[in-house]
Amino acid sequence: MTNYARAESxxxxxxxxxxxxxxxxxxxxxxxxxxxxxxxxxFNFAASGQLxxxxxxxAPVDVLASADQETMDMAxxxxxxxxxxxxxxxxxxxVLVVPKNAKQVPLGLSDLLKKNxxxxxxxxxxxxxxxxxxxxxxxxxxxxxxxxxxxIGAQNVRQALDYVARGEVDAGxxxxxxxxxxxxxxxxxxVPTDKKILYPIAMVRTSAHEKEARQFLAFMNGxxxxxILSKYGFGKP
Numbered sequence: 440m441t442n443y444a445r446a447e448s449x450x451x452x453x454x455x456x457x458x459x460x461x462x463x464x465x466x467x468x469x470x471x472x473x474x475x476x477x478x479x480x481x482f483n484f485a486a487s488g489q490l491x492x493x494x495x496x497x498a499p500v501d502v503l504a505s506a507d508q509e510t511m512d513m514a515x516x517x518x519x520x521x522x523x524x525x526x527x528x529x530x531x532x533x534v535l536v537v538p539k540n541a542k543q544v545p546l547g548l549s550d551l552l553k554k555n556x557x558x559x560x561x562x563x564x565x566x567x568x569x570x571x572x573x574x575x576x577x578x579x580x581x582x583x584x585x586x587x588x589x590x591i592g593a594q595n596v597r598q599a600l601d602y603v604a605r606g607e608v609d610a611g612x613x614x615x616x617x618x619x620x621x622x623x624x625x626x627x628x629x630v631p632t633d634k635k636i637l638y639p640i641a642m643v644r645t646s647a648h649e650k651e652a653r654q655f656l657a658f659m660n661g662x663x664x665x666x667i668l669s670k671y672g673f674g675k676p
Contacts, residue, residue, distance in 0.1 A: 447477065450477060451481050452479065452651050453499060453500050454482050454655065455483040455503050456482060457486070457506035458485060458486060458595040459596050459617055461484045462616075463671040467658075467659075467663075467664050470667070478651050483498075483500065488510060488565065491503075491505070494514065500643045503640070504639075506531070507571065508639060509571065519643060519645075520642065520644055521642040524652075524656055526640060528659045528664075529668045529673040529675070530673065533569065534615045534628070534630060535627045538603055538623065539624055539625050541625070544627045548577065552586065557589060559610050561599065561611065562612075567593065567596065569613060569614060570592075572632055576630055593611075596613050596617055599611045600624065603623075603624050612630065615629070619671065638673075638676070641656075
């Protein structure tokens with residue numbers, strides 16, 4: 440009787456990542472898997488705040504990649520991540536976009552007060568980092584209270600992008616990387632932020648696959664992953 444060696448099933452590594460990372464991470468996964476044939480990446484994309492809530496409720500996640508420091512700080516405060524594994528792996532920029540066929544393009548934030556901009560979409564600041572960045576900028580320029588009646592809330596940055604792309608709103612705040620992937624929008628201008636928009640990544644403390652999680656973290660700071668992130672418009676951390 441012949442004995443056949445059974446191939447071991449790959450370890451499935453669950454990576455919860457901010458929505459803005461969707462396209463880049465989907466390209467990174469097969470490159471990582473090619474180099475690490477015993478690991479299969481499974482992604483969960485959503486707003487960073489939503490991902491944090493899922494992990495806090497016990498979702499089986501191995502790695503968290505958020506779009507802001509605040510979310511990762513909260514994860515650290517709740518002892519949800521392995522602090523020693525935390526690192527910044529990429530950066531982004533805030534921009535204002537309008538539909539591609541818009542007849543007028545705002546030149547600055549104060550232009551959004553004009554009557555031809557009735558609906559402006561931003562991510563919900565309570566759970567969406569891009570919304571928090573936007574609110575901070577608008578408050579700094581004393582525009583938040585005046586613009587708030589025009590604000591349409593989005594569950595994540597990709598939803599905000601979709602609203603603009605479909606022409607359902609007059610303008611929206613998204614990341615530069617999101618604007619790059621949609622031919623239906625145009626960038627009106629880059630929005631300066633007080634702090635550089637840095638994306639942190641860390642291993643979830645309850646991960647059942649510590650070795651594999653650390654392999655993925657190391658890969659994200661390597662040349663191949665950084666090149667793919669750069670291709671999608673992300674910057675160096």
